[in-house]
Amino acid sequence: MVLEHQPIPFLTWLLGLPWSENSAFLESALFRFILTGFAVSVLALVVGYLIALVRNGPLKAGDITYRVIVNGIAELFRTSARRVWAIARLSIKETLRRRVLVALAIYIIILLFAGWFLQTGYREPGKLFFSFVLTATTYLVLMIALLVSAFSLPNDFKSKTIYTVVTKPVRASDIVLGRILGFTIVGTVLLAIMAVCGAAFVWRMLDHTHAIQLDSLENVVDASGKVVGKKGRTTTNMQHFHEVEIYPDGTGKAASTNEHEHQITSETRGGDTVYTLSGPEGLLRARVPYYGSLHFLDRKGVDVAKGVSVGSEWTYRSFIEGGTPAAAIWTFSNINEQTLGTDEKGAQILPLELVVRVFRTFKGNIEKGIQGVAQLRNPDNKTIKSEPWTFTAKDASINQFPWSRKLNDADNKPIDLLKDLVTEDGRVEVVVQCLDHAQYYGFAQPDCYIRLPDGSPLWNFVKAQVSIWIQMVLVISIGVTCSTLVNAPVAMMFTIAFITLGFFRQFFVDVAIGKQVGGGPLESLYRIVTQMNQTSPLPEGFGTQLISSIDIVLKMMMQSVTYILPDFRSFSTVDYVAYGYNIPMNQLAQDLIVCGTYVLGLFIIGYFLLRTREVAK
């Protein structure tokens, strides 16, 4: 999988630990939460005062604002669990009687159809089925969350049932929280059922076996004419077959095709040998990467922090030029006996994997990969290196380097990986270079990792559901908060806009800070209407000047919006599961905290909006 951002350790993210640098805390999430909360409160205060001002004049407006805040905060603590639960129960009944369960039926029908039409694409089955199921679940759950949350409170206002509710000792906070809670419970149950069905579907679709095609079996003989096994192929099942190898002891292996293999056992029954193939192995994975830190050598062999940039959409990765001393060097720490894994034969190995992005300056043979070389090196004594390991890599491929513990150095003398290449404090370097002239390899820090023992694929699937759940809770909270103020269609539009902007947050930020060509929103509109090139300068004149000045204000407003916009894309963990990577608990914890913060903020906003609303208007 190609990670597009750098994972940050949890405490660094939350608190900016370690506080060795002065600005560390200022960049932490906690500080940003506090800052944003403060800014939003001040803004709300100002807007509230202005509205009151227009309606009631300056003196009374001050009085009203003061009372709203003081009473509002006091009343916030009168929120009662009993009433919240009563409203939540009502919301659950409402959604169930509105037949949200139909969504489940839709989901199951989708799965049934998918089982039928996805069969043709069995090339990367794990990726295909996991991303299909998880994406379908995400969209369906988010859609239900959106509909249910944006319509309920406006319905209460429309049918005036809210009159009978707010004339009971119910606080606005009870209503907002109860709604969020109730819909979350319904959504959770729905998601859980979908998860069980989805898991059953994927595991069933992936599980298959083959038989040996007996007439394809031939003996394999060695130089002396002795039979050392058999070779042949399996029958075709699920649109593929495997080459098989059977060893003299009767066991064997169906070679890796479509990302998996099968084990073969045999027994003799009435004179005939009967072969049995196991289920697929390697389709369900949850790789656990262990990351190092990365620096580069430029084309003259000088140490640099970043490599070459090859264009704006690749800014995250740095590139090294082929056929020069340019290199990407990862330093791993805390390498010891425990870090090592074992291979099939039980020998100790350092299981290294490398994701390579390839940038070609000329096309060459596109089917063939670009050649490169990897070496292990002792960071303290850089003359001690392992034998170079050459490989060819295609773009976005994962290359495996199971370095065995007993290996040769660059001069072909045997060395021990732990004793000679790893320093006393457990550091080792991985040096990667590109060999083909004028072609480039692109790397970022998480592209090279040591593969720790795999996690459980089922648990990984569950974690993916948790991240869908996080997105669902966010949508529900946004929907409920919007619907305290406006009617259902507007609340829905607003929620959708919020999510969409969240998805394209990066683009939005780029427009706001002027990184995007074509200018601000008005200027872009002008260019679209006049069919003008994105990069040609605007004609001089009063009109265009006005456009530019308005754009400056708009961009400033957009910049402030980016502070409260959730980065929706980063909540999705579908790719982790699809590509067989373990979802880091760290990321899940960060997302949960971000989600909780949003819910809290939205709850408070929704509370004040509903509280100050004249119900019977």
Added chain:
Amino acid sequence: MAGETVIETRALSKTYRDFWGRPKVRALKALDLEIKQGEIFGLLGPNGSGKTTTIKLLLGLLFPTEGQALVFGKDATDVSKNQRIGYLPEESYLYRFLNAEETLDFYGRLFDIPHDVLKERIDSLIKTVGLERARKRQLKEYSKGMTRRIGLAQALINEPELILLDEPTSGLDPIGTREMKDMIIRLREQGKTVVMCSHLLADVQDVCDRIAILHQGELKELGRVDSLLTLADVTQIRAKRLPQPCIDEIQQVIARHQGELLTVEHPTTTLEELFLSIVRDSEARPGRRVVQEASSNS
């Protein structure tokens, strides 16, 4: 019994505004009221005179444009007063996907009522409003009168001290109307305060102690019902089996005292009384075909 002041309004005014904040309707103009504990207070007035507006202001559903409404000495927008209030809205604004029991259970849970007490209260309220047979049916299947009844039960779930009823008898059959009136009188006996609004004079006359008459948002009349409805200079004579000579004689007596005879007639019962007596009859002796007998008599 009249003790502490339950409701007090001071120059209470409401102007409905449009989206841009421009005044649209002046629905209530400087209303001053004081309602004491234990009273049954009637708000009277033609359609659109501001009765419902007044009630909504008292509940905090609307914010006053000017003036102030105090309920139990607190501002009407204060939520905590709702603990002691019951409200029956003009139409039944209830969740149509709930059944009678669930409705009362939901509203009951919004108060601090112990679970077993609530269960008992739900049972007795359903019996009181006569919905035993429909208690498991969703409200969307209810007739208008049935919805009114469950609305009333909902208003009484917390045994409120102050009950605000917006047109309590609308949609009810004559029996329901009578039961509603009896219920209101029972509530007064329990020392509760009732504020009801209606344009049905008969209803108001039967139960209210004091009334206020609103017209176009202005208070036109305020006082005790008995003193308002007594016409001190009119005497009505009703008698049974009076022969014609006797009637002539009475006429002469009135003339001698400079009085003016308005009418002397055989009074009829009201339609309501007739309807009630028929229904009572049929309940006492089920199976009798009251309707046919009544028509053959006439």
